[in-house]
Amino acid sequence: MEKTTVLITGCSSGIGLGLAARLAADSARRFKVYATMRDLAKGERLLERLGGCCPDTLEVLQLDVTDPCSLAAAAQQVQGQRLDVLVCNAGVGLMGPLETCSDQAMKTIFDVNLFGAIRTIQAFLPAMKRRRAGRIIVSSSIGGLQGLPFNSVYCASKFAVEGLCESLAIVLWPFNIHLTLVECGPVNTSFLANLQHPDPEGSELQGLDAETRGLYHRYLRHCQSLFHDAAQEVEEVLQVSPCGMGVRGSERGPCPGGGHGAVPGTSLTPLRCQVFVEAIRTPCPPLRCVTTQLFAPLSRLRLDSPDGSAYVRAMHDFVFGRGEAGGDQP
Numbered sequence: 001m002e003k004t005t006v007l008i009t010g011c012s013s014g015i016g017l018g019l020a021a022r023l024a025a026d027s028a029r030r031f032k033v034y035a036t037m038r039d040l041a042k043g044e045r046l047l048e049r050l051g052g053c054c055p056d057t058l059e060v061l062q063l064d065v066t067d068p069c070s071l072a073a074a075a076q077q078v079q080g081q082r083l084d085v086l087v088c089n090a091g092v093g094l095m096g097p098l099e100t101c102s103d104q105a106m107k108t109i110f111d112v113n114l115f116g117a118i119r120t121i122q123a124f125l126p127a128m129k130r131r132r133a134g135r136i137i138v139s140s141s142i143g144g145l146q147g148l149p150f151n152s153v154y155c156a157s158k159f160a161v162e163g164l165c166e167s168l169a170i171v172l173w174p175f176n177i178h179l180t181l182v183e184c185g186p187v188n189t190s191f192l193a194n195l196q197h198p199d200p201e202g203s204e205l206q207g208l209d210a211e212t213r214g215l216y217h218r219y220l221r222h223c224q225s226l227f228h229d230a231a232q233e234v235e236e237v238l239q240v241s242p243c244g245m246g247v248r249g250s251e252r253g254p255c256p257g258g259g260h261g262a263v264p265g266t267s268l269t270p271l272r273c274q275v276f277v278e279a280i281r282t283p284c285p286p287l288r289c290v291t292t293q294l295f296a297p298l299s300r301l302r303l304d305s306p307d308g309s310a311y312v313r314a315m316h317d318f319v320f321g322r323g324e325a326g327g328d329q330p
Contacts, residue, residue, distance in 0.1 A: 003032040003057070005083050006280065007074075009065055009120055010090030011035035012042035015139065015184070019087065019276050021049040024058035034078055036063035038070075038090075065090045065116030075123045082131065085280050086124050088117045089139040094153050095197040097212050100204045106153050113157035118164065125177075132176050137279050138165050140181040142295050146302055146311065149319055150219050169287055180279040185292035215320060222319050 006023055010016040020035035035046055035058060043060045047053065054060065061077055064070040065088075092112045094105055117138055128134030143151055144158030162181060169179040198204035205213050279285045290296075298318065302311045 001030070004030055004085060004280070005032045005034070005081050006085040006087065007034040007036065007078060007083055007124065008087040008089055009036050009063060009116075010139075011046060011060075012037040012039060013045065015276065016087075016089040017046050017049065019089070020046055020058065022277065023280075024055055025050060026057070029057060031057060032081070033058045034061055034074075035059070036061045036074055038062070038064040065120050066111050068119060071119055071123045078124075083124055083127060083134065085135050085137065086120065086128075087137045087139075087276070088120050090116055090120075091139055093151075093197075095150055097150060097198070097205070097208055097216055098152050099208060099212075100198045101153050109153055109157050110160070113154075114160045114164065117161055121168070128177050129172075129175050134176075135178040135180065135280070135285065136165075136172075137180045137182060137276065137285075140165075140183045142183055142185045142290070142292075144181070145183055145290075146295065146298060147315070149315065150216060166287065178285050179287065180285045181288050182276055182279060183288060183290045185290075185294050218320055 008016050008020050011020045016035070016037075020033050023031040024033045024035070035043075037043060037060070040060065040062050046058075046060065050058070059077075061074050062070065063074040090112060092109060094101060094109045121136060125136075128136075138161060140161055141154075141158045142148070143155040144162040147155050165179050165181050172179055205216065208216075279289055290299075298311060298314055301314055302308070305311060
C-alpha cells in the first residue's frame with residue numbers, strides 16, 4: 001500500500017513533535033513524514049521520541065515559515081513526492097496588556113501565525129490542485145473563535161487565520177482539497193513558557209494604570225489554575241477516535257452536508273472527531289475541529305447573543321470573578 005505523505009511545520013516541540021512521532025512510528029507504516037522546524041538542532045527531541053534513530057518513515061527538514069527562501073528549499077526537497085497532507089502547525093504567542101506590545105512583537109506574531117501559514121500553503125497548494133486531491137490542516141486556537149483577555153494581538157492573528165482558511169476552503173472544494181482548522185484550548189506544551197509576555201514585576205508594566213496591572217496579575221493566576229486543572233496533554237489532542245476511516249485523499253469524493261459528523265446548525269464537530277490524526281484519516285474532514293469543550297458555553301453565548309455584550313460580561317466573570325473590579329491587588 002502506498003504511504004500517505006505528510007509535511008508538518010513546527011515539529012521541534014509540542015503538537016508538531018508529537019504528531020510527527022506518532023505518524024512516523026505508525027505500526028502499519030502508512031505514513032511518510034516530513035517533519036520540519038526552524039532550528040534543526042532541536043530535532044534531537046523528535047529522534048529521542050523515536051528511540052534515538054530516524055526511521056525510513058521520517059525525514060527532518062529545515063523550514064522557517066517566515067523565510068521564503070527556506071520554504072522554497074523545503075519544497076524543492078519534497079518535489080517529486082506526492083504530498084497528501086500539509087499540516088501548518090508553526091505558531092507563536094504574545095500575551096500581556098496591549099499597551100506593552102511593541103510593533104516588532106506584533107509584527108512577529110502575524111509573520112509566523114498568519115503570513116507563515118499563507119506562505120506555506122502557497123508553496124504546496126499548486127501541486128495539490130494539479131492532482132485534484134489533498135488536505136490542509138491548520139493549527140488554530142480557541143483564541144481564533146473568541147476574544148481572550150490579554151491575548152488581543154494573538155487572537156487577532158488567529159481570527160485572521162480562521163478567515164483565511166474558511167475563505168480558502170470554499171475555493172478548494174471543487175479541487176477535492178479539504179481544509180481543516182484544529183482549534184486547541186489549553187495544551188501542556190512549551191508554548192506557554194515560550195510565548196512573549198511582560199514580567200508582572202518588570203518595568204514594562206510600571207507605566208500602566210493600577211487597575212490594568214491588577215487585572216493582569218489576576219489573569220496570570222487564572223492561567224496557572226486553568227493549565228493545572230483543565231489543560232490537555234498532547235496525546236489527548238492527537239489520539240485516534242472511533243470515527244477514523246480511510247487515509248488517501250484520492251479515495252474520497254466531495255462530501256455534501258458540511259463534513260463528516262458535523263453538528264446540525266453549528267460549525268463545531270463532535271468531541272470524538274476533534275483530533276489531528278482524525279483530521280488526517282477521516283475520508284471527509286470537517287472545516288473545524290475543537291479539541292476541548294471547556295469553552296463551549298461561552299462559544300454558544302456568542303451565537304445566542306449576537307451583539308457580543310453578554311459574551312464580554314461572561315468572559316470577564318469567568319476570568320476575573322463576577323462583578324469584581326480590577327485594582328492593583330496582590
